[in-house]
Amino acid sequence: MEKRVYDSEYFSAEDTLGCGQLFRFYPSGGGFIVFSADKACFLKTNGAVTEVCSDDADYFENYFDADKDYSAIVSSAKDAGNRFLSAAAECGKGIRILRQNREEVLFSFVVSQNNNIPRIKGIIERLCAELGEERTFDGKIYHSFPKAARIAQKQADFYRGIGLGYRAEYFPAVADALLNGFDLDEAAKLPTPELKKELIKLKGVGPKVADCVALFGFNRSDSFPVDTWMEKIYREDFGGTLTDRNKIAEYFTGAYGEAAGFFQQYMFHYKRNVENVR
DNA sequence: GTCCAGGTTTAGC
DNA sequence: GCTAAACATGGA
Numbered sequence: 001m002e003k004r005v006y007d008s009e010y011f012s013a014e015d016t017l018g019c020g021q022l023f024r025f026y027p028s029g030g031g032f033i034v035f036s037a038d039k040a041c042f043l044k045t046n047g048a049v050t051e052v053c054s055d056d057a058d059y060f061e062n063y064f065d066a067d068k069d070y071s072a073i074v075s076s077a078k079d080a081g082n083r084f085l086s087a088a089a090e091c092g093k094g095i096r097i098l099r100q101n102r103e104e105v106l107f108s109f110v111v112s113q114n115n116n117i118p119r120i121k122g123i124i125e126r127l128c129a130e131l132g133e134e135r136t137f138d139g140k141i142y143h144s145f146p147k148a149a150r151i152a153q154k155q156a157d158f159y160r161g162i163g164l165g166y167r168a169e170y171f172p173a174v175a176d177a178l179l180n181g182f183d184l185d186e187a188a189k190l191p192t193p194e195l196k197k198e199l200i201k202l203k204g205v206g207p208k209v210a211d212c213v214a215l216f217g218f219n220r221s222d223s224f225p226v227d228t229w230m231e232k233i234y235r236e237d238f239g240g241t242l243t244d245r246n247k248i249a250e251y252f253t254g255a256y257g258e259a260a261g262f263f264q265q266y267m268f269h270y271k272r273n274v275e276n277v278r
Numbered sequence: 279g280t281c282c283a284g285g286t287t288t289a290g291c
Numbered sequence: 292g293c294t295a296a297a298c299a300t301g302g303a
Contacts, residue, residue: 020284109284110286112283112284112285113283113284113285113286114282114283114284114285114286114298114299115283115284115285115299115300116282116283116284116300116301116302117283117284118283118301118302119283119300119301119302120283120284122301123300160299163299163300163301164299164300165298165299165300166286166287166297166298166299166300167286167298167299168299170286203286203287204285204286204287205286206285206286206287207285207286208284208285208286209284209285209286212284225284226284227283227284227285228282228283228284228285229283229284230284245285268284272284
C-alpha cells in the first residue's frame with residue numbers, strides 16, 4: 001500500500017465523489033473507499049491535504065487527474081460572467097474530472113437514464129457483487145466491475161432481477177456489441193462529435209449518456225451532458241428558453257468550449273448538493 | 279395516489 | 292426530420 005498526498009484546495013474527496021461521476025464509493029475510516037474497474041483506493045481529505053492510499057498508486061494518480069492544475073479552470077469559471085456558475089465553481093473547486101475505465105462508465109451511465117443516483121449506486125453494487133471478480137483491499141473482499149465478456153453471459157432477465165427494470169435488455173445488447181467489433185479504443189481516436197455519434201449507436205445510449213461517457217471515460221471536456229438538473233439550471237440560472245436538450249448542450253459547449261465539461265460538473269454538484277438541500 | 283430521477287426507444291406523423 | 296407516449300423502480 002502506497003500513500004500519496006496532494007494539496008486539497010483543488011482536490012477534495014467530498015467534492016469529487018459527490019458530483020455523480022462515479023457510483024462505487026463508500027464512507028470508511030473518516031474517508032472513502034473508491035473502486036474503479038478491478039482496483040481500489042482509500043481517499044481522504046483532511047484539512048489542507050488529500051491522501052490517496054492504494055496498491056495501484058499510478059493508476060489512481062491518473063484516475064484523479066492529479067497532475068492537472070485546476071486553478072485556471074476554476075478562475076475562468078468565476079470570470080465567465082454568470083453568477084450561478086461563479087458560485088458553483090467557488091463551492092466545488094475541489095472537484096476533479098475523473099479518468100475512468102471506459103466500459104465501467106458506459107454500463108454505469110446506461111443504468112443512469114431516467115433514474116436517481118442512490119438507486120443507480122444500488123444496482124451497480126448488485127451487478128458487481130453478482131458478476132464481478134473477488135479482490136481484496138486492505139484485507140477486505142470486494143468485487144471488480146464485470147467486463148463485457150462476463151456481462152454478455154447473462155440475459156435480460158438476470159438484469160431485471162438486480163433492478164435494472166426496462167433497461168435490462170440494454171446490458172446484453174451493449175456487451176454483445178463490445179464483443180463483436182465495437183472497439184472503444186478505436187472510438188477514442190475520433191474527434192468528440194464523431195465519438196458521440198459512434199456511442200449513440202449502442203442500445204440504451206442517447207445524447208446525454210454519450211456525453212457522460214465521453215467526458216468521464218474519454219476525457220473529453222468539450223462535452224456537456226444535459227439532464228433534468230442541467231435543464232433546470234439553464235432555465236433558472238441562465239434565463240434560457242430552449243427546451244431541446246441537444247440545443248442546450250450546444251449553447252454551453254459553444255460558450256465554454258474545452259472548459260464546458262468542468263463547468264458542467266461544478267454546476268451539477270452545486271444545484272444538487274448545495275443550493276437544493278433535500 | 280402523483281411526481282421525480284444524470285433519458286432512450288419506438289411509433290406515428 | 293420532429294413529437295409524444297411508454298418504459299421499471301423506489302423514495303418523497
